[in-house]
Amino acid sequence: MTDSTNLSDAYTRNFIRLRVLPLLEEINPSVRQTLSRTADHLSAAETIYLSVLEKARQELWVKDKLSIEKLMQYPSPETILYELLQPFGFSRQVASDVFRSLEGESGKVFYSDSYRLVKDREYLLLSKREQILPITYTYPLEAGQWQEPFSFSFEMIQKDADFAFQVSKDIAYFDADKLDSVLQLRRWQQGDWFIPFGMKGRKKVSDYFSDHKFTLEQKENAWLLCSGQSVIWLVGERSDNRFRVSADTKRILIVKKFA
Numbered sequence: 103m104t105d106s107t108n109l110s111d112a113y114t115r116n117f118i119r120l121r122v123l124p125l126l127e128e129i130n131p132s133v134r135q136t137l138s139r140t141a142d143h144l145s146a147a148e149t150i151y152l153s154v155l156e157k158a159r160q161e162l163w164v165k166d167k168l169s170i171e172k173l174m175q176y177p178s179p180e181t182i183l184y185e186l187l188q189p190f191g192f193s194r195q196v197a198s199d200v201f202r203s204l205e206g207e208s209g210k211v212f213y214s215d216s217y218r219l220v221k222d223r224e225y226l227l228l229s230k231r232e233q234i235l236p237i238t239y240t241y242p243l244e245a246g247q248w249q250e251p252f253s254f255s256f257e258m259i260q261k262d263a264d265f266a267f268q269v270s271k272d273i274a275y276f277d278a279d280k281l282d283s284v285l286q287l288r289r290w291q292q293g294d295w296f297i298p299f300g301m302k303g304r305k306k307v308s309d310y311f312s313d314h315k316f317t318l319e320q321k322e323n324a325w326l327l328c329s330g331q332s333v334i335w336l337v338g339e340r341s342d343n344r345f346r347v348s349a350d351t352k353r354i355l356i357v358k359k360f361a
Contacts, residue, residue: 166228170225171224180201190217190219196212208223215231222317242285243355245257253360271338274337277354278351279352281355287327288325289326290307307324
């Protein structure tokens with residue numbers, strides 16, 4: 103069976119060759135040479151265009167992040183952006199919407215069938231569209247070391263006169279007798295709050311993110327260590343003042359996060 107599309111294309115080419123070109127040659131006898139040169143110029147232009155796109159792809163994409171600042175240094179940045187997003191299934195209209203969002207606030211999200219693109223402060227963040235399940239990990243309140251969801255350890259000690267704090271964002275100290283027998287590690291959720299170490303008032307975790315200028319990527323990767331319903335540590339950032347080691351503390355839980 104012959105494809106009707108192929109027949110249509112063949113008919114169009116023959117119509118141009120047998121009908122249109124002879125008419126054009128009556129007006130301009132050198133039209134075939136002119137069209138051939140034009141085709142050569144267009145081919146050369148395409149080569150240059152593809153070369154610029156490849157250079158842009160290598161310069162702008164850093165893993166799954168596209169630099170907004172570097173994009174804006176290119177001529178016709180909206181066209182460059184479309185060409186870089188098109189392989190991931192983003193339409194020209196969505197690419198135009200993304201480009202218009204670049205001077206706006208962070209956090210806007212765009213979708214193709216298979217990918218998600220987030221406008222952050224300095225980058226466009228690309229990720230696969232996968233359903234993220236709200237996983238909660240549980241750990242007994244005892245010494246141990248774990249690898250999920252990252253490498254960390256619990257150490258339980260008795261407080262004595264020789265005890266000294268090691269200052270590090272990756273180490274947190276708690277009054278063990280104020281904690282439940284099982285601790286949980288989970289992603290943050292809207293409405294979560296804690297009392298940051300050294301403060302008296304409660305603060306929403308989302309407000310802490312804003313105050314410390316967290317990127318969207320940092321927010322999405324944040325973990326909370328919890329005792330019951332209470333957040334005791336925004337991991338790698340700040341522990342909760344309610345569970346701090348005090349003069350009355352007898353047992354200390356030391357939590358260490360390893361790089």
